[in-house]
Amino acid sequence: MPDIIRLLPDSVANQIAAGEVIQRPASVVKELLENAIDAGGKNISLIVKDAGRTLIQVTDDGSGMSETDARMAFERHATSKIREASDLFSIHTMGFRGEALASIAAVAEVVLRTRTRDSETGTEVRISGSKFLGQEPVACNPGTQFQVKNLFFNTPARRKFLKSDTTEQKYILQEFYRVAIPFHDISFVVMHNNAELYNLPSSGLLQRIVRLMGKQALQNLVEIKSETSLVSISGYIGKPQLAKKTYGDQYFFVNRRFIRHGYLHKAVAQAYEKILPSGAVPSYFIFLTVPPESIDVNIHPTKTEVKFEDEQAIWQILHASVREGLGKFNIIPSLDFEANAGIEIPVLQKNTEIRTPEVQIDPEYNPFEKETERGRTAKYASSLHSSELLNWEKVYAGFEKTPEEEGSEADLFQQENRAEQISGKFIQIKGRYIVTAVRSGLMVIDQKRAHERILYERYLEGLKSQQTASQQELFPRQISLTTDEYRFLLPMLQGLQSAGIDLRDFGNGSVVLYGCPPEWKGNDPEEMIRLFLHMLREEEGDPEQIGRERIAENLAKATAIPYGKVLSQEEMNLMTDQLFACSNPSFSFDGRAILTIISLDEIEKKLR
Structure with missing residues (x-):
């Protein structure tokens, strides 16, 4: 049998290794920003085009590299951070593995320009797909600049599976936050498609x-x-x-x-x-x-x-x-042992009247009687004695009434689309489920999913008809957003107004809320909007291409009542009414069951 095991070429091995380190444009941003910090940069700029597909450029004013180091930096496992195995347990830098630059160069076209402070000229190195293209002197400022172009140009499958520009940009900003927050003493500038997203001076945390x-x-x-x-x-x-x-x-x-x-x-x-x-x-x-x-x-x-x-x-x-x-900050009760560190010593007060302590005696107390039964009996007897048994006949008032006189099932819930006749009496379990009797057994409703379904159909209908009612704010409220939130929200303002959310652009990362849907009564509109934005940004897609269904779904999720909210009989009654007025009361918009019926047969089997 001939030998079949072969060593892979370096270019292929590098592409395989790059799959672990460089998974998307955000991975490149992370590695280059960490390198800039390790180089001692105090002013770092990040320029991105087409969410990193076309260009990722990081420039710092750090120590720079010599001509030899600039070429050596692209070799796998070449690093200045560690020398021996024991150094792995005393790491003070962000990077140390010596894999990042080799991995980036394996799947992109890279141009490196660098210069040390004591050099008159810098060095430019060009590499494409792990192939060294050339190195030459160049005029540049002290520090280092990496240009990463056409990411995954030689691995079409990897490039094909990248998400939309909005999603990839979101991941890039996540990596940026993770570096910019701990290194708040460093100035950062972030540009995307020639637009400035952040200009952060050195500051406190x-x-x-x-x-x-x-x-x-x-x-x-x-x-x-x-x-x-x-x-x-x-x-x-x-x-x-x-x-x-x-x-x-x-x-x-x-x-x-x-x-x-x-x-x-x-x-x-x-x-x-x-x-x-x-x-x-x-x-x-x-x-x-x-x-x-x-x-x-x-x-x-x-x-x-x-x-x-x-x-x-x-x-x-x-x-x-x-x-x-x-x-x-009085958010929760705490035991503060230092606040009252002084020990209180009893002091005799002169001319103080001395009283005999009063002892409460219950002559009817029986230590062998169950406390719960005795407590109920004593309470009942006390209430009778306190009223001196006046109007005793009222004790029996109401017992002669029959259920038919109080109201029959036929008077309640007459919607034609109901599959079951509901009793009209509701029980809430753990702030999560609504239980009511139906002809065939017990109906259990998930209250949050039910409310989501109700709101979803209302929002969707409003987005389609563009006639949703909006409850105007007495005083318009200005809402300050992060740069990322602001850019994400702007393309959706017109659609949100159709859903009854009257938001208008105020500029400088702010919007003004003039009105909101009546369903938001009792909630903080600003909190609802932020939650809606956060949930929508977690999904894939371009905000300019987001359909009405997705807007309605995320609005419903953001504004539905949470689990744990206690509901009154009237609220449960109204919610059940509204649920069965929906086009599909049995399932949520994402296919989860809203209700189930436990049949009488099942109950009888359990209790045999």
């Missing part, structure tokens, strides 16, 4: 967060700070007003490196347990500083996963720090 997340964050962030021998914790956590129904504004940084950590997220989430409604996710920007040797960041090529030496202890410290921060 809070100022950087507000510039990125919007002015509403300023009044709704709480500072936390905790120093221990194991870990130092600092940053900001959001008040309940900043919580959302979806993930997005949760940031952990370990030694200024963004990480994902589900276990530590639980430490934060549990601190909010009793102050946030079910399903709400708190916002936070938390920095953990630990000795480099106590963590392992060499787990995944993206370096967003880390292992801690003492994870459980850090969990406890983080949980306590978040609870302390919430308690200081």
